[in-house]
Structure formats: C-alpha cells, structure tokens
Amino acid sequence: MLTLHNYHKAYNGHLILDIPAFTIDSGVHWLRGHNGSGKSTFLKTVAGIISFEGDISLHNTLSIKKHPTDYRSAVNFAEAEPVFPDFLTGTELIQLFKSAKEAPARQEEQYVESMGMSAYLSDRISTYSSGMLKKLSLALAFLGRPACILLDEPLTTLDVESLPVLYAWIADQHRQEGTTFVLSSHQAFEGELLPDVREIVVDRQTLRHAL
C-alpha cells in the first residue's frame, strides 16, 4: 500500500500535480490520463527518481524521504522509454540488477524464456530494437522481491504475442508475492487477461479513483 501526504510536484515553478492525500491499496492499478497530465512524472516521483514536495510511504512504515534506500529497494520501476548503457549486454544488465535487488538465483530465467529474449541477451544493448529493449526493461522491473512495481506505458512497442505474457507475469506476481502494481497508459484498460484491475485517473493536476 502506498500513501501520499501533501504531495506537490512542479517543474520550474509550473505546477504539475497537487495531491493533499491519496492511498493506493494493495492490488493492480491502471493509471490513466491524457498526454501531458503527469502520469510519468507521478511514477518517477513514486520510484524515487525525481524530487517532489511532501512524502510517500510504503505500508505506512517506509517513507521515501526518511528511509530512501529501503524504500527504493522495495519499489521497482520500468520507464516508458528505457535508456540503458549501450555498451552492456542484456545479460550483464540483468546480473547488475539482480545483484542490486538481491534477487534469488535464476529468478530471471522464467522472464527471459517466456518473453523469448534468450536469442539476443548476449548482444550489446546498442543493437536492440525498441521492443527488445522494452521487454528487457520489464523483466528487470520484476527482479528481487519488490513490494511495488511501477510500469510506465508497459504496452508501448510490445508485440501482440507478448501482451498476454506480461499480463501473466503481473497476475502471478500479485497472487504469489502480493506485489502491488501501478501501470500507466493513456488508453482505458481493456481485457479480461488481468482480473481485478482498479483505475486511477490523473485529472486536473490531481489523482482520483475511478468510480
């Protein structure tokens, strides 16, 4: 569960989001809003990548401001347009993330295999297409034992065959580990592949739960 307190985000004095109080319960959440409404900004602040005013806490115990290291190790994030060091291979990046996130041995294998990544992971990232990079970034976000996984525009550039695979990753992770997900998209969520998805709307510089 994520709790926001007096959350305020501006760029150069230009207000983007103002959220006095908001709670995201355990579950799978679909963050929706039009282009430029602040979805990526919100996810980056929750991931601890960019600064904001106020506080966010996980399970009402880990504050992003007071316990930044513990908070960040419990919250994983996949960017909408991932950028990684070009000179590394996918395998090297996976090992790096596994080490940083203290992931169980061989945890990545199920993701690599189900998303068909094994053929290219030994190549340098500079050679990847945007879809290949997207798959890698999604797999990285599942490594370790995160309490919360944030996926910004996870469907963009994914081929149609990979969509049900990603939904299965999410459903399994939530069911088995209780991980909370926040997925952003400017499209409404459609599909029976992911049960019990709740919608959060970014609207007029704040968040609200969809009715």
Ligand SMILES: Nc1ncnc2c1ncn2[C@@H]1O[C@H](COP(=O)(O)OP(=O)(O)OP(=O)(O)O)[C@@H](O)[C@H]1O
């Ligand atoms: N680094 C930045 N500096 C200044 N303004 C920014 C920066 N990043 C985003 N913005 C502005 O913040 C607002 C929200 O942008 P953001 O990328 O969070 O929206 P979004 O809802 O994710 O949009 P999209 O659906 O198009 O990806 C926009 O007006 C954007 O121009």
